Amino acid sequence: xxTSDTRPFCAAADWGTTSFxxxxxxxDGTVLGERRSREGMQSAAKPGFHAVLEQHLxxxxxxxxxxxxxxxxxxxxxxxxxxxxxxxxxxxDAIAGGAIRVPDITRDxxxxxxxAQRPGVAQKATGADxxxxxxxxxxxxxxxxxxxxxxxGTLLCxxxxxxxxxxxxxxxxxxxxxxxxxxxxxxxxxxxxxxxTLDPDADVMAESASFVAGVEAGHAAPALIxxxxxxxxxxxxxxxxxxxxxxxxxxxxxxGVEIAGAAMLHPERSVVLAASGPLFDLYRTxxxxxxxxxxxxxxxxxxxxxxxxxxxxxxxxx
Amino acid sequence: xxTSDTRPFCAAADWGTTSFxxxxxxxDGTVLGERRSREGMQSAAKPGFHAVLEQHLxxxxxxxxxxxxxxxxxxxxxxxxxxxxxxxxxxxDAIAGGAIRVPDITRDxxxxxxxAQRPGVAQKATGADxxxxxxxxxxxxxxxxxxxxxxxGTLLCxxxxxxxxxxxxxxxxxxxxxxxxxxxxxxxxxxxxxxxTLDPDADVMAESASFVAGVEAGHAAPALIxxxxxxxxxxxxxxxxxxxxxxxxxxxxxxGVEIAGAAMLHPERSVVLAASGPLFDLYRTxxxxxxxxxxxxxxxxxxxxxxxxxxxxxxxxx
Numbered sequence: 001x002x003t004s005d006t007r008p009f010c011a012a013a014d015w016g017t018t019s020f021x022x023x024x025x026x027x028d029g030t031v032l033g034e035r036r037s038r039e040g041m042q043s044a045a046k047p048g049f050h051a052v053l054e055q056h057l058x059x060x061x062x063x064x065x066x067x068x069x070x071x072x073x074x075x076x077x078x079x080x081x082x083x084x085x086x087x088x089x090x091x092x093d094a095i096a097g098g099a100i101r102v103p104d105i106t107r108d109x110x111x112x113x114x115x116a117q118r119p120g121v122a123q124k125a126t127g128a129d130x131x132x133x134x135x136x137x138x139x140x141x142x143x144x145x146x147x148x149x150x151x152x153g154t155l156l157c158x159x160x161x162x163x164x165x166x167x168x169x170x171x172x173x174x175x176x177x178x179x180x181x182x183x184x185x186x187x188x189x190x191x192x193x194x195x196x197t198l199d200p201d202a203d204v205m206a207e208s209a210s211f212v213a214g215v216e217a218g219h220a221a222p223a224l225i226x227x228x229x230x231x232x233x234x235x236x237x238x239x240x241x242x243x244x245x246x247x248x249x250x251x252x253x254x255x256g257v258e259i260a261g262a263a264m265l266h267p268e269r270s271v272v273l274a275a276s277g278p279l280f281d282l283y284r285t286x287x288x289x290x291x292x293x294x295x296x297x298x299x300x301x302x303x304x305x306x307x308x309x310x311x312x313x314x315x316x317x318x
Numbered sequence: 319x320x321t322s323d324t325r326p327f328c329a330a331a332d333w334g335t336t337s338f339x340x341x342x343x344x345x346d347g348t349v350l351g352e353r354r355s356r357e358g359m360q361s362a363a364k365p366g367f368h369a370v371l372e373q374h375l376x377x378x379x380x381x382x383x384x385x386x387x388x389x390x391x392x393x394x395x396x397x398x399x400x401x402x403x404x405x406x407x408x409x410x411d412a413i414a415g416g417a418i419r420v421p422d423i424t425r426d427x428x429x430x431x432x433x434a435q436r437p438g439v440a441q442k443a444t445g446a447d448x449x450x451x452x453x454x455x456x457x458x459x460x461x462x463x464x465x466x467x468x469x470x471g472t473l474l475c476x477x478x479x480x481x482x483x484x485x486x487x488x489x490x491x492x493x494x495x496x497x498x499x500x501x502x503x504x505x506x507x508x509x510x511x512x513x514x515t516l517d518p519d520a521d522v523m524a525e526s527a528s529f530v531a532g533v534e535a536g537h538a539a540p541a542l543i544x545x546x547x548x549x550x551x552x553x554x555x556x557x558x559x560x561x562x563x564x565x566x567x568x569x570x571x572x573x574g575v576e577i578a579g580a581a582m583l584h585p586e587r588s589v590v591l592a593a594s595g596p597l598f599d600l601y602r603t604x605x606x607x608x609x610x611x612x613x614x615x616x617x618x619x620x621x622x623x624x625x626x627x628x629x630x631x632x633x634x635x636x
Binding site: 116117118119131134135136137162177178179180181183184187188191192193220221222223224225226227228229230231234235237238240254257258260261262263264265 | 434435436437449452453454455480495496497498499501502505506509510511538539540541542543544545546547548549551552553555556558572575576578579580581582583
């Protein structure tokens, strides 16, 4: 008889738009094998999702009958098999219960659904006079939330190209808001007239004073953002700010507007930040400059733990 | 002896980034000839600005010694001859006095300067507690202001890819603010993830209810703009808004944020709108929805009249 540490309970895949990550997991969460590749939804469609998955399972010497749990964009309409959104507020049980079994293959592969916040049912988050959470979707982030083990009442921030702010209840996602900050930063710094004024390859955190000044400006007067963007261009014409500092100020201004908006939608006023790399530093600095209390969660382990929680529910009889 | 109506006093060129427009003008402003082309600053650089100008003057049978007044991007650093910015607040006399004579040619050609609002000298527009006008530039718009004959205390709005809000004093430009609204609308509707949700060729004013709802949303809560943009995407996934309505709502939201920002920077609270075509309809509708009083000025004649005013000062001894 082997110990639980050495016998895989399931395989778990975080299958996003541009990346694929697979683990073999013991029932207690022990990692028994891992694979990473760039075969995300966009590139896996051509060889086929099933072939990509089996190739990586083979490389890990996984048994033919090992069940697999999947989250992320592989479950979108453009993915492998659509796992329709469950509606917010969504309990963790409802999310795991919404997993779709991939048809017509012998292996038991379940894809977890995303969560939809539909128009009309989005609740008032901050009292009767505050703005409502808007129509919104998450897919993949719900699994991170399931893995983080956060207390009810926690506000979670997950930075990214589209950052997600998620109000977490008792084993439940109460509501959330997505901000297009990262995508807008990319567009403005590379495609707009500002590209003549900025160094798009500069290290924003190396110009932290400019970054923080931008956060404070964006946070204090979000309505001015469309004007303050052009001021970056004018400053460039006047030679009064370096291209690296201009990039840092742009990043800060957009983050300041995001944080001001998140404060209108989520009443918690303190936040758990789950990120890694440069985005972690940017958000932690910006949130601090805007006066928020910030706690930190382990972003790397979150999705794996959430996949295990989903697998334990889906494969309970295994 | 001919009448003043038939003898040209000068030629006047509005020479922008992508367009060229030339008039022969009598001393009283009578239009004695007109040429339009796409030979803006970007395309005129190759054949040469002088050659382009002379070719159009020849087509109008202008005398070899007829003086020419020019405004617009032809006077920028990347243009024909740089006419350095004059600083705001800038009197009309200072602007005309800042015209630069093109060297090394026999014809008397003067290029009017733009106006710069430099960092540090930008005044508080709305009292000690309000935000300051930011670093900013205009080039070409100052000449429109000179031609409009507005009363002191007027706030002028000139829509465009980069819209300009200009506080006008007594024959003087007191200050101004540029908003990158039009450029951001183009980027978001054609380059961002929203392009999957929008019809970029839809007629925004044909969906005026969606446009006005967007204006009201953007104006009421500018801080939420980065989130409400993503809601357009979610609405598209839910099938709850048509691609044409989504484009109209996007346009309205951005304009609502612009108007909220302009209200913070300019104390006038009523505005003279000088525009033509679709942008005129959009701005008039949006300003009305945001509760502004709107008067209308003739945008087409403005730059021509401003060029004449500049010419009368530059060529007074002619």
